[in-house]
Amino acid sequence: MLKILKYSFFDLMRSSWSYVYFAFYLLLGIVLLFLNNDLSKAVITLMNVIIVLVPLIGTIFGVMYYYNSKEFTELLLAQPLKRSSIFLGQYLGVAISLSMSLVLGLGLPFIAYGLFKSNAIWDFSLLLVVGVFLTFIFSALAFNIALSNENKIKGFGYSILMWLFLAIIYDGLFLMSLILFEDYPLDKVSLIGTMLNPIDLSRTLILLKLDISALLGYTGAVFKQFFGTSFGLIISFLALTIWVVLPILRIVFKSKKKDF
Amino acid sequence: MVEITNLYKKFGKNDVLNGIDLSIKEGGIFAVLGPNGSGKTTIIKTILGMVIPDRGSIKVFNTDVKNNSDYRHQIDYLPQIANFPSNLKVSELIKMIKDLRGKTDADQNLIEKFKLGPFLNKKLGTLSGGTKQKVNIVLTFMFNSPIIILDEPTTGLDPISLIRLKELIEVEKSKGKTILITSHIMSFVEEVADKIVFILEGKIYFKGSIAELKTKTKQQDFEHAIANILTENHA
Amino acid sequence: MKIQLSILLFFISICFTTAQTVTVCKDGCDFKSIQTAVDSSKSGDRIFIKAGLYNESNIIIYKKSLHINGEEGTIIDTQNNGYGFSVEATDIVIKNLTIKNIEVSYTKEFAAILLFKSYDFVIENITVENAFFGFLIQKSKDGLVHNNVISGEGKAEADSGNAIHLWHCENVNITNNDVRRMRDGIYLEFGSNAYISDNYSTENMRYGLHFMFSNNNTYENNIFEANGAGVAVMFSKKIKMYNNIFKKNWGTASYGILLKEINDAELKHNIFEDNTIGINADGTNRITYTENTFKNNGYAIKVHGACYDNIYSKNNFLYNSFDLSYSGNLNSNKFENNYWSNYTGYDLDKNGIGDIPYRPVKLFSYLVNRTPESIVLLRSLFIDIIDFSEKVSPVFTPENLIDNQPLMKQVKW
Numbered sequence: 007m008l009k010i011l012k013y014s015f016f017d018l019m020r021s022s023w024s025y026v027y028f029a030f031y032l033l034l035g036i037v038l039l040f041l042n043n044d045l046s047k048a049v050i051t052l053m054n055v056i057i058v059l060v061p062l063i064g065t066i067f068g069v070m071y072y073y074n075s076k077e078f079t080e081l082l083l084a085q086p087l088k089r090s091s092i093f094l095g096q097y098l099g100v101a102i103s104l105s106m107s108l109v110l111g112l113g114l115p116f117i118a119y120g121l122f123k124s125n126a127i128w129d130f131s132l133l134l135v136v137g138v139f140l141t142f143i144f145s146a147l148a149f150n151i152a153l154s155n156e157n158k159i160k161g162f163g164y165s166i167l168m169w170l171f172l173a174i175i176y177d178g179l180f181l182m183s184l185i186l187f188e189d190y191p192l193d194k195v196s197l198i199g200t201m202l203n204p205i206d207l208s209r210t211l212i213l214l215k216l217d218i219s220a221l222l223g224y225t226g227a228v229f230k231q232f233f234g235t236s237f238g239l240i241i242s243f244l245a246l247t248i249w250v251v252l253p254i255l256r257i258v259f260k261s262k263k264k265d266f
Numbered sequence: 267m268v269e270i271t272n273l274y275k276k277f278g279k280n281d282v283l284n285g286i287d288l289s290i291k292e293g294g295i296f297a298v299l300g301p302n303g304s305g306k307t308t309i310i311k312t313i314l315g316m317v318i319p320d321r322g323s324i325k326v327f328n329t330d331v332k333n334n335s336d337y338r339h340q341i342d343y344l345p346q347i348a349n350f351p352s353n354l355k356v357s358e359l360i361k362m363i364k365d366l367r368g369k370t371d372a373d374q375n376l377i378e379k380f381k382l383g384p385f386l387n388k389k390l391g392t393l394s395g396g397t398k399q400k401v402n403i404v405l406t407f408m409f410n411s412p413i414i415i416l417d418e419p420t421t422g423l424d425p426i427s428l429i430r431l432k433e434l435i436e437v438e439k440s441k442g443k444t445i446l447i448t449s450h451i452m453s454f455v456e457e458v459a460d461k462i463v464f465i466l467e468g469k470i471y472f473k474g475s476i477a478e479l480k481t482k483t484k485q486q487d488f489e490h491a492i493a494n495i496l497t498e499n500h501a
Numbered sequence: 502m503k504i505q506l507s508i509l510l511f512f513i514s515i516c517f518t519t520a521q522t523v524t525v526c527k528d529g530c531d532f533k534s535i536q537t538a539v540d541s542s543k544s545g546d547r548i549f550i551k552a553g554l555y556n557e558s559n560i561i562i563y564k565k566s567l568h569i570n571g572e573e574g575t576i577i578d579t580q581n582n583g584y585g586f587s588v589e590a591t592d593i594v595i596k597n598l599t600i601k602n603i604e605v606s607y608t609k610e611f612a613a614i615l616l617f618k619s620y621d622f623v624i625e626n627i628t629v630e631n632a633f634f635g636f637l638i639q640k641s642k643d644g645l646v647h648n649n650v651i652s653g654e655g656k657a658e659a660d661s662g663n664a665i666h667l668w669h670c671e672n673v674n675i676t677n678n679d680v681r682r683m684r685d686g687i688y689l690e691f692g693s694n695a696y697i698s699d700n701y702s703t704e705n706m707r708y709g710l711h712f713m714f715s716n717n718n719t720y721e722n723n724i725f726e727a728n729g730a731g732v733a734v735m736f737s738k739k740i741k742m743y744n745n746i747f748k749k750n751w752g753t754a755s756y757g758i759l760l761k762e763i764n765d766a767e768l769k770h771n772i773f774e775d776n777t778i779g780i781n782a783d784g785t786n787r788i789t790y791t792e793n794t795f796k797n798n799g800y801a802i803k804v805h806g807a808c809y810d811n812i813y814s815k816n817n818f819l820y821n822s823f824d825l826s827y828s829g830n831l832n833s834n835k836f837e838n839n840y841w842s843n844y845t846g847y848d849l850d851k852n853g854i855g856d857i858p859y860r861p862v863k864l865f866s867y868l869v870n871r872t873p874e875s876i877v878l879l880r881s882l883f884i885d886i887i888d889f890s891e892k893v894s895p896v897f898t899p900e901n902l903i904d905n906q907p908l909m910k911q912v913k914w
Contacts, residue, residue: 013362017353046797046820048840058882075483077349083316084345085366086338157573181868184875192874201878213879222751222823223777224873228686262333265317 007091014099031111059142068148093261105138123231136208193228204249273322282467293442297459344406346417352391398421414445461497526551558582566592585613594623601630612637634662653683663688689715708733733759740766748774754779825861840908859907862898864891
């Protein structure tokens, strides 16, 4: 698997898209920090970017890479290599190279700005960790969709739909159901609803840092335990890990059954 | 060496393989023939583990291919359409495959034979179809495995390269290897094949030498013999 | 001024009455107990208590002007029995003592020092440990409470009292005190002309500072941190609040300041940071909020009904989850010239004022008021979208609740 990972990674590192992605984040970081000069505001803007854009880019990249490397995959399939190594290797290649572009692209301007001396370093590190998680989750989901759809256009369509659903529509439905059932105790339901969507989950993790004052204004005991103690942080990270592991397991499972 | 029993495969509603039994015990060149969509490539891909059969078993050197990948060390495979990652250079691709499969020195010889030297530092995306096919051939023949599977090996080759390819096949055959070939070029098949495996509608319709086929169809000419099978079965 | 005058009078009185100093200690002093020293002294005398542990309680000083001073290391342990000192006197000074273990009662307000109808008093450098009430000051005037440290160990509001509790008092200065883990840090009921400054009030269960029916008071340069609520100002008029810091007041009913039924107050140069709600205003009239900074609060300001003629100007609203929650109509309250970090407008004419107005109330804050659990959707893209559409054409939020001249840069003061 490591060999495949190596080749996929270097293949991607050489493609111009990685540079575009890297340059985008570099530019974003520079604009946010040096034109705005307000670290707190930069972190908030960055959060919005990370929970929306990182999943989108992870999705598109994942699907694109899968379809584009079809020949490579077929070449590998005839070699004495395990299928799971081939697909996991490719998946990790995508996820790691995307994560690297993200971390370096945003990290460099922040380091240049003097992040290490600032107390925003924890907020910022959390943002990057969440960004990396989201990259891993959404490229895995994209691989899943691509594995299940031979048709490129369909695969792209479904991936974008998935992103749209998780980034926007889900929250709309979520909000509507909360308002609809507002007479019932909802704190558990709302936390579970958050766990079921990796974007919401990541957002919650960041909220725990940025908006803890607001979150503690609510009465439910479950909320209090979740937001007021490290319980919320631990559960959220666990759930994020599950969100990475499940799609990966499906990649392994699906790839074993698939014909090429 | 290759033992296929009772193999079934459906793609959606399409029955592609309908109970294939095929046993290859000896060395030599086997041509797998059949009309378009008869399941030639599917059989080859099931042997390679790329397509997973619905039913039946395949054994290569007495090991079941199911959920196994090590047996592919025994097989050199030349895929039908030579599509390679376009970002890679030829030399990198060769290096990579060597890295994945193990060491070999035969590639130098083959590169010379097919005059690929000038292309080594070019990216695969920029190569012509024929050149890609030559790279494909180098990748296949550089390992010394007892089974060689060639899916449409002649595609895009110029006459000189075609001759070189035939020479290569003869050399490998003389080493006592088993070589499976699919091709649409009947003259090529007639020239190299020891035995014909003819597949029709997912079943083996005929297996035997060219001479036997001619007798069975009562035709003098190989090409007509094939045509005869097709017209009789479609009539 | 009055205190200085009283001190002067005190010295004059010493000259004329041949005041003497008596000492208290376990061995070799004039007295062995504080109470006997008090009983044997006459008005104007000084009592010096030498270092040591005194297991005494309910030390009564009645109509005697005394100056009680402790050596460093003087500890009075009331052993959970009633008051420490119970005083009704004029010109009374109590200084440099540690008083500890005050009895907890559900019927009586036991305190380390009780002052009743006392004028011209000074309580200074007193450390109260394990307090029920710290200083209970009733119907008294013209005093100074300075540089004391009061802490309690109560677990709930019911079994803890207030650190400094004033009832029907006038002209009291409360300065440089450290009050913590009590019910209220400083509590004024029917108090007027109090000046409260440079105190540090923290971890109190209810309020860091609490005004009830108390008019014409000023507090400034205080820090209120991690209390149930920083400051509660209720049913009071003309309170001046300057240069205070309110931070980390976290919880379901936690505010930097709770304003209830108050009129004609002034808030200037205060900093509200990391509070669940910065200011919670309910029934407030003619209050000016000028040059305050609200940073990282859940809500910077929550305005409930019945508020009229309040003016919010030149404040900084920085990175609050919500800048403003507003119930009811605008009611002649004004928001002008504030800096809002969420403002996304531009300033083409470069006059430092944004060219398009800012709407501080978001639709989402209404939704959260209605269905509190929806807070988990804070900062979601979907919420941003509906907030944006509400901004473009307001339906749920008051249409005229606008800062027409939002500033482009933070206000510096």
